[in-house]
Amino acid sequence: MAVSAFSYILSCPVRFSSPGSNHDPHNKQKLNNMKYVGNSTKPAKAVDLLSQTAGVASTYVASVSDQKLYMNKLQIRQNIPTKKQFVDPYRQGLIIEGGFGYRQTVVIRSYEVGADKTATLESLFNLFQESALNHVWMSGLLSNGFGATHGMVKNNLIWVVSRMQVQVDHYPVWGEVVEIDTWVGASGKNGMRRDWLIRSQATGHIFARATSTWVMMNERTRRLSKMPEEVRDEISPWFIEKQAIKEDFPEKIKKLDNKAKYVNFDLKPKRSDLDMNHHVNNVKYVRWMLETIPDQVLEAHQLSGIILEYRRECSSSDIVQSLCEPEEDGILKNGMKQDSSLTHLNEFSFPSEIMEGGGLIGSFEKEPVRYTHLLQIKGETVNEEIVRGKTTWRKKLTSVPFSS
Amino acid sequence: MAVSAFSYILSCPVRFSSPGSNHDPHNKQKLNNMKYVGNSTKPAKAVDLLSQTAGVASTYVASVSDQKLYMNKLQIRQNIPTKKQFVDPYRQGLIIEGGFGYRQTVVIRSYEVGADKTATLESLFNLFQESALNHVWMSGLLSNGFGATHGMVKNNLIWVVSRMQVQVDHYPVWGEVVEIDTWVGASGKNGMRRDWLIRSQATGHIFARATSTWVMMNERTRRLSKMPEEVRDEISPWFIEKQAIKEDFPEKIKKLDNKAKYVNFDLKPKRSDLDMNHHVNNVKYVRWMLETIPDQVLEAHQLSGIILEYRRECSSSDIVQSLCEPEEDGILKNGMKQDSSLTHLNEFSFPSEIMEGGGLIGSFEKEPVRYTHLLQIKGETVNEEIVRGKTTWRKKLTSVPFSS
Numbered sequence: 013m014a015v016s017a018f019s020y021i022l023s024c025p026v027r028f029s030s031p032g033s034n035h036d037p038h039n040k041q042k043l044n045n046m047k048y049v050g051n052s053t054k055p056a057k058a059v060d061l062l063s064q065t066a067g068v069a070s071t072y073v074a075s076v077s078d079q080k081l082y083m084n085k086l087q088i089r090q091n092i093p094t095k096k097q098f099v100d101p102y103r104q105g106l107i108i109e110g111g112f113g114y115r116q117t118v119v120i121r122s123y124e125v126g127a128d129k130t131a132t133l134e135s136l137f138n139l140f141q142e143s144a145l146n147h148v149w150m151s152g153l154l155s156n157g158f159g160a161t162h163g164m165v166k167n168n169l170i171w172v173v174s175r176m177q178v179q180v181d182h183y184p185v186w187g188e189v190v191e192i193d194t195w196v197g198a199s200g201k202n203g204m205r206r207d208w209l210i211r212s213q214a215t216g217h218i219f220a221r222a223t224s225t226w227v228m229m230n231e232r233t234r235r236l237s238k239m240p241e242e243v244r245d246e247i248s249p250w251f252i253e254k255q256a257i258k259e260d261f262p263e264k265i266k267k268l269d270n271k272a273k274y275v276n277f278d279l280k281p282k283r284s285d286l287d288m289n290h291h292v293n294n295v296k297y298v299r300w301m302l303e304t305i306p307d308q309v310l311e312a313h314q315l316s317g318i319i320l321e322y323r324r325e326c327s328s329s330d331i332v333q334s335l336c337e338p339e340e341d342g343i344l345k346n347g348m349k350q351d352s353s354l355t356h357l358n359e360f361s362f363p364s365e366i367m368e369g370g371g372l373i374g375s376f377e378k379e380p381v382r383y384t385h386l387l388q389i390k391g392e393t394v395n396e397e398i399v400r401g402k403t404t405w406r407k408k409l410t411s412v413p414f415s416s
Numbered sequence: 417m418a419v420s421a422f423s424y425i426l427s428c429p430v431r432f433s434s435p436g437s438n439h440d441p442h443n444k445q446k447l448n449n450m451k452y453v454g455n456s457t458k459p460a461k462a463v464d465l466l467s468q469t470a471g472v473a474s475t476y477v478a479s480v481s482d483q484k485l486y487m488n489k490l491q492i493r494q495n496i497p498t499k500k501q502f503v504d505p506y507r508q509g510l511i512i513e514g515g516f517g518y519r520q521t522v523v524i525r526s527y528e529v530g531a532d533k534t535a536t537l538e539s540l541f542n543l544f545q546e547s548a549l550n551h552v553w554m555s556g557l558l559s560n561g562f563g564a565t566h567g568m569v570k571n572n573l574i575w576v577v578s579r580m581q582v583q584v585d586h587y588p589v590w591g592e593v594v595e596i597d598t599w600v601g602a603s604g605k606n607g608m609r610r611d612w613l614i615r616s617q618a619t620g621h622i623f624a625r626a627t628s629t630w631v632m633m634n635e636r637t638r639r640l641s642k643m644p645e646e647v648r649d650e651i652s653p654w655f656i657e658k659q660a661i662k663e664d665f666p667e668k669i670k671k672l673d674n675k676a677k678y679v680n681f682d683l684k685p686k687r688s689d690l691d692m693n694h695h696v697n698n699v700k701y702v703r704w705m706l707e708t709i710p711d712q713v714l715e716a717h718q719l720s721g722i723i724l725e726y727r728r729e730c731s732s733s734d735i736v737q738s739l740c741e742p743e744e745d746g747i748l749k750n751g752m753k754q755d756s757s758l759t760h761l762n763e764f765s766f767p768s769e770i771m772e773g774g775g776l777i778g779s780f781e782k783e784p785v786r787y788t789h790l791l792q793i794k795g796e797t798v799n800e801e802i803v804r805g806k807t808t809w810r811k812k813l814t815s816v817p818f819s820s
Contacts, residue, residue: 082813086533089618090591102523102593102617104508119506122549122562123542123699127690129490134688138527145526149591158526186692187494187553189506213506214493283714284538284703286531288590295527299688310687409486 087156095152103146112250113195114147117213120184130183133302133315134295137178140208140222141294143192153246158288163242169228172236173294174203176224176320177257182217183314189213195252199225202239204247207256221256265321265400268386272335274304277390279332292326301385301401304336313381313405323397324389331390332398339382381405491560499556507550516654517599518551521617524588534587537706537719538699541582544612544626545698547596557650562692567646573632576640577698578607580628580724581661586621587718593617599656603629606643608651611660625660669725669804672790676739678708681794683736696730705789705805708740717785717809727801728793735794736802743786785809 098107105116124135148154148161155165164170184190191213199205203225210220228237279300287293298318302310326332385401502511509520528539552558552565559569568574588594595617603609607629614624632641683704691697702722706714730736789805 078813086589089589089616091593091618092591102508102521104506117506121542121546122692123545123697125692126688127692127694129692132688138525141527142525185490185493187496189495212493214495282707283711284530284536284707288526288529288531288533290531293527303686303688307687409482 083156092149092154092156093152097150097152100146100150103149105143105146105150107150108193109195109252109254112252113193114143114150115191115193116143116146117189117191120186120188120190122186125186129186131185133178133180133318134298136180136183136210136220136222137295137298139192139210140178140194140224143194143208144206147194147196151250161243161246163240163246164228167237167240167243168231169237169240169243170231170289171204171226172229172325173322174225174227175262175322176222176294177259177318178220178222179257179317180220180315182219184210184212184219190219195250195254196247197251197253197255198248202237203227204251205255207254209256223255223257223259263319263402265319265402266384267397267400268335268337268384270335272337272386274306274336276300276304276334279334281326281328281330281332283328286328290328292328292330292332294320297326297387297399300332300334300387301336301403304334304385305383305403309381309405312408314408315403316380316406317402317404319402321400323399326387326389326398333388333390333395335386335388337384339384487560496553496558496560497556501554501556504550504554507553509547509550509554511554512597513599513656513658516656517597518547518554520547520550520596520598522594522596524590524592524594526590529590533590535589537582537584537722538702540584540587540614540624540626541699541702543596543614544582544598544628547598547612548610551598551600555654565647565650567644567650568632571641571644571647572635573641573644573647574635574693575608575630576633576729577726578629578631579666579726580626580698581663581722582624582626583661583721584624584719586623588614588616588623594623599654599658600651601655601657601659602652606641607631608655609659611658613660627659627661627663667723667806669723669806670788671801671804672739672741672788674739676741676790678710678740680704680708680738683738685730685732685734685736687732690732694732696732696734696736698724701730701791701803704736704738704791705740705803705807708738708789709787709807713785713809716812718812719807720784720810721806721808723806725804727803730791730793730802737792737794737799739790739792741788743788 096107100106103116104118105114107113108115118139120131120135124131124138126132145154145159148159153161155162157165157170160170189212191211193209193211195207197205197207204227206224206226208220208222209218211218228239228243229235230237281292281296285292285296297320302315382405383403385399385403387398387401388395389398500511504510507520508522509518511517512519522543524535524539528535528542530536549558549563552563557565559566561569561574564574593616595615597613597615599611601609601611608631610628610630612624612626613622615622632643632647633639634641685696685700689696689700701724706719786809787807789803789807791802791805792799793802
């Protein structure tokens with residue numbers, strides 16, 4: 013029952029190490045063969061970052077007791093509960109689903125919408141992250157990390173996201189009150205699923221659905237880890253069977269190469285793109301992906317779905333390339349080939365769309381446009397995958413031109 | 417009692433036209449001489465943007481009645497009150513200061529903080545904008561625009577910001593509950609001042625102060641306007657004398673040229689940088705300014721103050737340059753020259769700093785570093801000023817390295 017920053021990554025298939033077995037040479041060998049390691053210098057680099065942080069801090073902090081004092085004060089200011097809460101008046105959150113789901117009521121803010129006054133996809137990702145962390149906050153399990161439980165911190169474990177899928181039927185508008193529900197479930201033996209629903213507070217109409225899968229990584233060795241019993245005992249009581257998006261056969265995303273139709277080379281993470289984990293935030297990934305799509309497409313279309321498969325983390329010194337390829341043989345041409353997520357979208361949203369009226373926002377037409385995406389780190393000899401993506405788009409009823 | 421997007425601009429000194437006098441040739445002549453016009457093609461361009469929007473929309477929208485239906489539904493979803501409200505449970509806002517100020521309680525969200533877990537300056541700007549708009553929302557004066565009153569919309573007027581000053585004594589941390597107070601006052605005959613205070617909800621300790629000045633612009637002609645009586649009658653009852661930052665002699669910011677020490681050429685606004693007014697948002701300006709300062713300075717220092725003087729608006733097709741010059745003869749060297757805003761900072765923050773403990777966040781040392789900034793639009797023959805800025809920095813107790 014926890015969530016990490018969306019900034020971490022890993023690949024599938026995944027093999028797990030046992031917690032505490034980091035110095036077992038046999039285990040190490042296995043882990044070094046894992047795809048996500050990419051190149052052997054990267055985990056060491058991540059460790060360097062941590063020690064460097066401590067090193068720099070020591071030049072400014074007068075004493076260890078000062079540092080402790082600061083940490084104590086930070087904890088008081090953050091006011092993280094040590095026991096399960098049922099209502100959070102400040103965040104307008106409450107525990108639902110028989111005691112284990114979380115619902116937060118939020119008003120879409122002026123800076124969360126784009127030029128068309130509807131919430132941006134980035135804002136929805138931000139709200140997913142926020143509600144997930146607040147869910148852990150309510151549980152009393154939140155430790156000092158970015159969604160890690162007490163048991164995880166004890167074992168030096170952090171959450172890493174491996175996959176995320178979002179379907180948006182309606183984008184909420186500026187000033188609209190929405191409810192965000194989130195809950196967790198089992199995902200295989202060592203993983204966790206986290207789902208979300210965003211709905212209109214006024215009508216109950218569902219605007220968006222999302223699902224994600226998470227595993228644990230040792231913060232120091234940067235290796236994936238099995239879920240320790242201690243952690244399983246903390247989080248498994250929170251598992252709920254319900255799924256926001258049913259996927260019998262999760263779609264595989266093909267890997268693009270440099271022959272992709274649209275490419276943005278030379279993307280450089282900036283200071284402001286880093287989150288609390290000191291890694292490029294997931295929301296920045298989404299922005300890099302979408303910015304590669306031509307403006308004419310973005311002006312006339314609205315994203316209805318996105319799938320992200322995370323492969324490895326990206327740090328501030330990396331140079332990133334965003335590749336994008338339109339799907340030529342999609343529904344656009346033959347009118348018959350429709351993937352399961354779209355069928356699902358139709359089933360659940362179209363009738364209520366008509367009932368509610370979507371105007372600018374809704375109006376699903378049977379002409380989705382699809383793109384395959386890849387973000388990669390430019391390497392000296394080979395490039396390394398950060399995340400593969402697939403986006404689905406529908407036509408807007410009205411459009412806002414980008415350039416004047 | 418209203419606020420605009422922070423994306424508009426103008427220069428001082430300012431002369432005003434009377435509302436409705438746009439076709440008076442004498443008046444036009446005067447306005448064309450105004451500094452803020454910059455070059456004569458720009459206002460026309462802005463008008464083009466508006467007509468272009470309407471043109472594109474008509475190709476997608478089946479009929480005018482569809483458009484009206486959409487607008488009606490948008491209004492229902494936004495639920496903007498037509499009468500004054502005293503409490504807003506969803507936004508956690510209430511009317512204070514004898515009936516005319518506004519207070520909103522917010523929790524600092526996970527995506528509003530940087531790598532050091534404290535709110536970013538951009539997040540504070542976002543919260544200023546949000547609370548200002550919610551203040552207008554509560555007043556019952558909010559029309560369909562970005563903070564414009566009914567009387568302003570009737571006269572085709574929008575708000576433009578001319579100056580903004582922010583002082584940050586403490587940055588709130590992730591999960592901290594803060595109260596944002598905002599109110600308005602008179603600024604000369606045709607302007608309005610808007611102020612803000614951000615304080616700890618738990619202790620009442622003031623974290624940040626801000627003040628801004630606003631005038632009105634005709635949305636179609638892009639010319640500044642006198643405040644119509646109708647609008648004065650709407651907003652002047654909300655004016656409060658109190659000032660968040662007292663400035664007897666507002667500091668002038670010198671204009672930099674291309675010989676500035678640090679320069680970022682070739683900054684291009686992106687789709688996601690535009691706000692509801694289809695112009696580059698103020699927050700993006702701040703980011704462009706700060707990104708020009710070297711990483712080593714940003715790692716070891718924390719912004720304590722910023723002053724912005726807005727000159728003209730920036731659209732998506734402009735190419736922007738960010739210039740930055742360190743102040744050589746500041747306090748850093750002679751230890752004596754201390755500007756009024758810093759004195760003020762000391763008076764109000766230092767005692768409570770000691771009482772509260774700031775640790776990583778606070779600890780004002782008498783070694784501020786100051787920078788002068790300029791954002792300009794690259795022109796074929798001359799560059800045009802967007803905004804001048806001045807930033808003041810203090811040393812951090814601990815530091816977070818940017819590059820690993």
